Amino acid sequence: MPKKKKKTKTKVSKKVKINKIKAKQDSKTVEKKTGSFGSDEKPEIKKIKKQPTEKRIYNLKDYVVYPKHGVGKIIAVEKAKIGEIDIQFYKILVEKEKLTLTVPINQQSKLRPISSINQINKCISILKTKPKIKRTMWSRRAQEYDQKINSGKVYELAEVVKDLNKNTDIIADQSYSERQLFEKAYERLKSEFEAVLKTTPEEVKKKMDKALGRAAIIETAE
16 A cells, blocks of 8 residues: 555656646746747837927017016027027017116027917906905015016916005005005006007006006096
8 A cells, every 4th residue: 555655646746847847848938929028029118308498589679578577679689609609699678677688599488478468458357356455464475476576477467466556545555665566566567568559658557547446546636
């Protein structure tokens, strides 16, 4: 009886060895066919392409908006050589501030074209809405208003004008810093209205004051 048991063990061990050898051979053939990535072709390594920088071409006498200074007019397109590099740039006159800006064409991300008629109409509708009354400290609000004014975004500018507008002719109802910020935002918005609507400053002022409800105050004061 013990001899028969030994024979069965050797037979089983031989079968196990044969199965292991076959498994190794099968795995090698699979690797050869599929490769290490498990597919016929190696996966492509796609390079992430950088988004091309947009270069808008402005012409002479075009109006543009520079966030920190407002509306300006392109008075020249000039070239200069700095080192070995040729640079082309715009010369922009900001008439309200009596300032001439030099903006390289390849660094014009801050510039934007003046608003469309539809955007101006949207601004008028913003001016007609009720001002948002915030309960935060004036120093924090003043900082927020200043950031909106210098953002270059026409809707944010209209919101500042609307929020700081006082429907009263009493100067004491508005602090000095409030008046300063209001006038700054008002003049910025007014200059863009003038450039888009191509009308006189007086006509633009009437249009804005009417939307703000200031026209009635001025009439009663007179």
